[in-house]
Each structure stands twice: as C-alpha cells, then as structure tokens.
Amino acid sequence: MKKIISLLLMLIFTVSLFSACSKKEQNLTTSTGFKIVSTDELKDKIGNSDYVIVDTRINDAYNGWKLDGVKRGGHIQGATDFAANWLDVDLKDKDAKLLEIAKNKGIVPEKNIVLYDANGKDAERVADFLKKNGYEKLFVYDVKGWAEDETLPMESYKNYTMLVPATWVKDLIDEKNPETFNGGPVKIFEVSWGEDSPDYNAGHIKGAVHINTDEVEEGPMWNKLSDDRLEKFALNNGITADTTVVLYGTDNMAAYRVAVILKYMGVKDVRVLNGGFNAWKREGYEIETAKNAKSPVAEFGVKVPVNKGYIVDLPEAKAILNDKEGSCLVDIRSWVEYIGETSGYDYIKGKGRPAGAVWGHAGSDPNNLQDFRNVDGTMRNANEILAFWKEWGITPDKNLSFFCGTGWRAAEVLYYADVMGLQKISLYDGGWNEWSNTKGLPIEVGEPKR
Structure with missing residues (x-):
C-alpha cells in the first residue's frame, strides 16, 4: 500500500512539474x-x-x-x-x-x-x-x-540570387564558395560615371576595378553602344560570358545600368550587391583606395547579343504601344516628368511622355528611385511594387518594357522585375530622350484619363 501511495505521489508530482514547464514554455519572454x-x-x-x-x-x-x-x-x-x-x-x-x-x-x-x-x-x-x-x-x-x-x-523571389548580400561577396573574395556560386572566373566592379571616379578613389571593395559608364553608352542619346563596341568593352574589362560579374556603386543605379547591358550581351552570371557600397561598409569589411588595373581577355565566348530582346529600340517600343491589350510601355520617371511639367534633364528640351505610356512610378525627382528602394538602398518588397503597378494596369502577364530619360532608372527597375521572376520584360533604351527628339512621334502631356 505504501508503494502504491508513493507511486501515486510521484506521478502527481511529475504531472504537476510537466504542466508547470509547459505553462512556462507558453509564457516565455525576452x-x-x-x-x-x-x-x-x-x-x-x-x-x-x-x-x-x-x-x-x-x-x-x-x-x-x-x-x-x-x-x-x-x-x-x-x-x-x-x-x-x-x-x-x-x-x-x-x-x-x-x-x-x-x-x-x-x-x-x-x-x-x-x-x-x-x-x-x-x-x-x-x-x-x-x-x-x-x-x-x-x-x-x-x-x-x-x-x-x-x-x-x-x-523567395524566383531570381533572388541576382541580388547578393555583402557577406556573399566577402565569401567570394575569400574563396569560400558561397551559396549558388558554381566556380569559374570572378570580377568585381565599382560602377560610376567618369574615368577618374571620386567614388572609386575614396575607397572600394578590395580587388574591385572601376567601370566608367561612358564605356557602355555615349551621347547625345546616351543609348548603349553598338554590339561590337560592347564586346570590346567586355574584353577590355576581362569579362567573358562565363565570368561571374559582381557590380556595385555608392549609388547602385549605374551598376544596374551595366548589369542589364551585360545580361543583354550574354554574361550568364551577373550579380549586383544589394544596397551598394553602404551594405559593404555596414558589415565593416575591408576597404582599399589603391587603384586596380583592368585585366583584358581575348575572347568573349559567345556572339553578342545572346539576349537580344532584353533591350529594345524605337521600332519595338512603337509596337509595344500599339499592343494595348497585351503590352505596356512603362514610364519610370517622376510624376512631374510623366505629366510634362519638366523634362527632368537640362539636356532634354521636350516635355511629356510617349502617347499611351503608363506611369510605373520612380521617385520625387530624376535623381532617385525611392518608390523602388528601401531606406537603406535595397530593393523594395516585391508585393508593394506589384501593388502600385496593378493600379496602372501593369501586370506580370503582359509584355512590359521599361523606359526613363536615358535608361538608368529603368534599367534598375527592369533588374528588380527580373529578380521577382517576371518573364516578358525589357528595357526601351532610347527612352524619353530618343522619343522626344524624333520627329512625328505622338506625345501626351497632363494627367491621363484612366
């Protein structure tokens, strides 16, 4: 009898202890x-x-x-x-x-x-x-x-690997074979305008080489260079179709411009440092000021362009506008540029937009893309981007071609659309600069009727 009572008491104690522990687990606090x-x-x-x-x-x-x-x-x-x-x-x-x-x-x-x-x-x-x-x-x-x-x-975003964290770049430099890297040659580039870039000279990622955006485009239209000149640009920078190319900038817009051109050309593995140089500095990683020279190569490896439809020209832009049901020519400029209050550029005189183009958001002025970026310069939540696009009939099922004044802002947004996994997407490279300077093309000003 004493044994039974003892066992019962032990059982009651165990149940009570378990209940107390369960209650504690359910009420854990920091x-x-x-x-x-x-x-x-x-x-x-x-x-x-x-x-x-x-x-x-x-x-x-x-x-x-x-x-x-x-x-x-x-x-x-x-x-x-x-x-x-x-x-x-x-x-x-x-x-x-x-x-x-x-x-x-x-x-x-x-x-x-x-x-x-x-x-x-x-x-x-x-x-x-x-x-x-x-x-x-x-x-x-x-x-x-x-x-x-x-x-x-x-x-996850379908193509999230196109935007890389600073830790990934550091592991790449340290030859640690980071997630999704399949080996092969690697090139890291700081991208900004000017041959002698203040941004690059002030400090850059260890081993990074400077790319001047004049290497891929020229005025007065600021369209991309011809395919043969783009191939020479790649070879001069040591880039082949099989090179893993990592791009970044103090402001990443120029990096996205070059990234889109490299993807058009046929480079298979193009990455952009999400958040740019600030993301690198936030991690406290090494910064150097010594200039790193370009290391040319002899062959690109494929015939340029591999992805011809990734960047389109004026005839294709016209065709997109004529396909009102299945396509959108998406204006990545500020609202005041879209409705024609300003051209947004001191070298572009025309104001307004291609007739039929829809507003895809941008920022409050031509120098930012705050509608597409978080406050730290990283890519904004895709659901939020898709939500404000939907208000303008810009949906993933359509053929979407993005443009701005001269291709920089629109290139960044095209890259984000690619990260999201949208498929029928392109950059109208000539943008408003080309459209407004071509005689006879239809132009609209003011708020559109929707």
Missing part, C-alpha cells in the same frame, strides 16, 4: 519583456487579419538568402518586412519616416505584431522602436524553427 511566440502559436496566426507577421532581418534574407544559420532562405509566407538596420539609416525626421513606412505595410498599433529574426537581436530592436512609439501588442519569434519544418510555407 529580457526586455516581449512575449516569445512558439512555432505552433505562429502557425495559427497565419492569415489572421488581426496579426501582422514582420521579417526584421536584412533585406537579403527576406529575398531568399539563407543567412544566420537558417535552413531555408526566404520569408514566412505572407510576411511583410521591416529590417532592423533601417533604424540605423541617417534620415531626416527618422521616427516619423519609419512609422510612415510601417503604416504603409500594415504594421499599425491596433494589430498584433509578430516580429521575427534569426539572430536574437533584430526583432527586439524593432519591437523596442515600436514600443517607444506607442505600440503595445508586440511579440517576437525565431524563424529558424519555422525554416527547419519543411511543411511550413516560405517564399
């Missing part, structure tokens, strides 16, 4: 008091309109890269993004600007906000910022648990 959500709890919240799931890691992890020991790359299906490093960006009226960004993503105080990371730091940083600004219903989660369960849905 050192600063934010409730830690379990994977099972989070599964139940997916699709719940009262909850917003937020990825607080760097943009590259959201896009698809496996960083910080996460088994699968990409983000939890349905999650939006608010990277912790945005809190470090130097912005005018920073808190107000960041809260506006949060609001536009649906991260608002009345919702339950689940913030996740993989390093145990980012989610709490964003939670602290939101709490300071009046948010109360804040939770944190470690995404590694989600990524380890193959049955739980995660999303």
